[in-house]
Amino acid sequence: MGIFRMTKTVLRNLAGGPATRQYPAVPARRCPLTRGHVAIDPATCRSCGLCSRRCPCEAIRLDKEEKVWEIDRMRCIACGDCVEGCPFGSLTMEQDYFSPVTEHVVERYTITYVKPEKPAKKPAEEGAKEEGVGESA
Amino acid sequence: MTVNEEQTTISVALDDLVREVETLRTDGYRLVQIGCTDTGGAYEINYSFDKGYQYRNLRLTVGPETEVPSVSGVYWGAFVYENEMHDLFGIPVAGINIDFKGTFIRTAEKYPFSVTRSGGDRCRNA
Amino acid sequence: MPERIVVPFGPQHPVLPEPIHLDLVLEDERVVDVVPSIGYIHRGLERLIEKREFTEYVYVAERICGICSFMHALCYSQGIEHIMGIEVPDRAKYLRTIWSECSRLHSHLLWLGLFADGMGFENLFMRSWQLRESVLDTLEDTTGGRVIQGTCKVGGVRRDIGQEKLDEMHRALDPFEEQCRDLGDIFLNDETVKYRLQGLGVISKDDAYALGAVGPTARASGVPIDHRETGYAAYGDLNFKPIVETAGDCYARCVVRVKEIYASIDLIRQAVSEMPEGPLDVKVKGTPDGEYFSRVEQPRGEVIHYLRGNGTKHLTRARIRTPTLANIPPLVKMLPGAQLADVPVVVLSIDPCISCTER
Numbered sequence: 001m002g003i004f005r006m007t008k009t010v011l012r013n014l015a016g017g018p019a020t021r022q023y024p025a026v027p028a029r030r031c032p033l034t035r036g037h038v039a040i041d042p043a044t045c046r047s048c049g050l051c052s053r054r055c056p057c058e059a060i061r062l063d064k065e066e067k068v069w070e071i072d073r074m075r076c077i078a079c080g081d082c083v084e085g086c087p088f089g090s091l092t093m094e095q096d097y098f099s100p101v102t103e104h105v106v107e108r109y110t111i112t113y114v115k116p117e118k119p120a121k122k123p124a125e126e127g128a129k130e131e132g133v134g135e136s137a
Numbered sequence: 138m139t140v141n142e143e144q145t146t147i148s149v150a151l152d153d154l155v156r157e158v159e160t161l162r163t164d165g166y167r168l169v170q171i172g173c174t175d176t177g178g179a180y181e182i183n184y185s186f187d188k189g190y191q192y193r194n195l196r197l198t199v200g201p202e203t204e205v206p207s208v209s210g211v212y213w214g215a216f217v218y219e220n221e222m223h224d225l226f227g228i229p230v231a232g233i234n235i236d237f238k239g240t241f242i243r244t245a246e247k248y249p250f251s252v253t254r255s256g257g258d259r260c261r262n263a
Numbered sequence: 264m265p266e267r268i269v270v271p272f273g274p275q276h277p278v279l280p281e282p283i284h285l286d287l288v289l290e291d292e293r294v295v296d297v298v299p300s301i302g303y304i305h306r307g308l309e310r311l312i313e314k315r316e317f318t319e320y321v322y323v324a325e326r327i328c329g330i331c332s333f334m335h336a337l338c339y340s341q342g343i344e345h346i347m348g349i350e351v352p353d354r355a356k357y358l359r360t361i362w363s364e365c366s367r368l369h370s371h372l373l374w375l376g377l378f379a380d381g382m383g384f385e386n387l388f389m390r391s392w393q394l395r396e397s398v399l400d401t402l403e404d405t406t407g408g409r410v411i412q413g414t415c416k417v418g419g420v421r422r423d424i425g426q427e428k429l430d431e432m433h434r435a436l437d438p439f440e441e442q443c444r445d446l447g448d449i450f451l452n453d454e455t456v457k458y459r460l461q462g463l464g465v466i467s468k469d470d471a472y473a474l475g476a477v478g479p480t481a482r483a484s485g486v487p488i489d490h491r492e493t494g495y496a497a498y499g500d501l502n503f504k505p506i507v508e509t510a511g512d513c514y515a516r517c518v519v520r521v522k523e524i525y526a527s528i529d530l531i532r533q534a535v536s537e538m539p540e541g542p543l544d545v546k547v548k549g550t551p552d553g554e555y556f557s558r559v560e561q562p563r564g565e566v567i568h569y570l571r572g573n574g575t576k577h578l579t580r581a582r583i584r585t586p587t588l589a590n591i592p593p594l595v596k597m598l599p600g601a602q603l604a605d606v607p608v609v610v611l612s613i614d615p616c617i618s619c620t621e622r
Contacts, residue, residue: 005453019393033407056319079413168475170584190493214474214592242302
């Protein structure tokens, strides 16, 4: 009959149960590529400033003397340009979205990278120069 | 399948505009868009037509206060573009079939895209 | 002489996905005249070229609209590539085609749901959006974003789809097509849907051409324009024909979109099986100097990006004319003669995407 074409779908839906998830009680569906928010590993950042230059929204600010890396979460669009551009791999794209906040959020991270001391240039001397490697910051 | 697409641009004078548009209409072209560019002191208005994916442009250059005749007598649907041109750039267009008189696009600032009128202010925030 | 009243329709209305205002002049429940008015979400995106360099403007172009977002980025990138003379590698063209057709699928399924909701058939609305979820899941698995993809850039694409994912997509297309055909069967053959839609909002072939209608609005009246025939991206190598109906009423527009869903699934199947190997992008050197009109077939019609550069990193003009702006004059001609209760159905049948219209 021409008017009951929906019946098959309706019965299948009734038998199948709900198709939606009770988010936020149940976590949302994520996949490995999901662009949620940007995270930094401060111990590997060498303050080159490439992420700050590549960001299309000017959300990242880097202060080299003060060793501070700031990201303005409300400007960040999670495009992933900074993650692709970082030559040292200190930025990663996490899969969870940033939860809603009630005031303007600018996150600051102190960069804890320490440049390792260069080993002595004379290869003939064996173990003579032992400058303490890797002092704590 | 690939169709070879060509784009040609012809400059036209203000008085010949309606006549050229009528010739294109009888040729079977359809109106694609009317766009406006602000080039420092003058406005460049592009009338674009298309037939079988071959693209034709008529380009008209006018000063800030020159009145442009409307082509809505030839193409009825041109009123959308002409009202938008007037509301965003402030170009006076005479004789539009449905003339909104400035209320088509309601913006907080009059003629927002026209750098010439507002004295060259660039975008204020990033 | 019956009395005329003016009823304002929109900008807030339950069936409208986006705000447009129409002043309807009614004589006893029949519409005799319409005056449209837009401007509720004008964001002035065309002036952002002054602040964003031409490589960064892709992100702005993507965010003009949420439904047709990939194709705006594609049109912009193609325009810049043409001005600068950059040739995009083949694998990037095929990937762009796959994502474009996924965009078209999800847009048409969204529209079918909204259309069913406008008619009052809510069960069908929910079912269409349930099918749309599988397309969005595919988009998220391959690009990272459900709505804003962020993969098209000037010079190519940013991300690849691995071979296992391509095989998985190929396998999933057949059951998906069967579910879409079941859905399309309801739209095309159900008596209540036909009774509601046939003969409503008729526009003839000459009117559609003269008023500048584009996309399914024009193809449903018999005007065979489909920009995929010009062969941008990988469409030159794929096999397809534009879908044209002749009745020109709301039912014909619905039929065109349902058949386009089947055609898109077929195009994705072809592109996935014929994907060539190769690099994903080309390094972009220099700045654009020149102008070009770049045209792409979005789900709603033909979109034009007019780009002009003068050799600096910032463009001097980006003019975006979206298909809904060109479809407003046909809407004004279609509405007189309809009953007041049918106005939402007619307005939805041109698929209004007002955020595109007003950038």
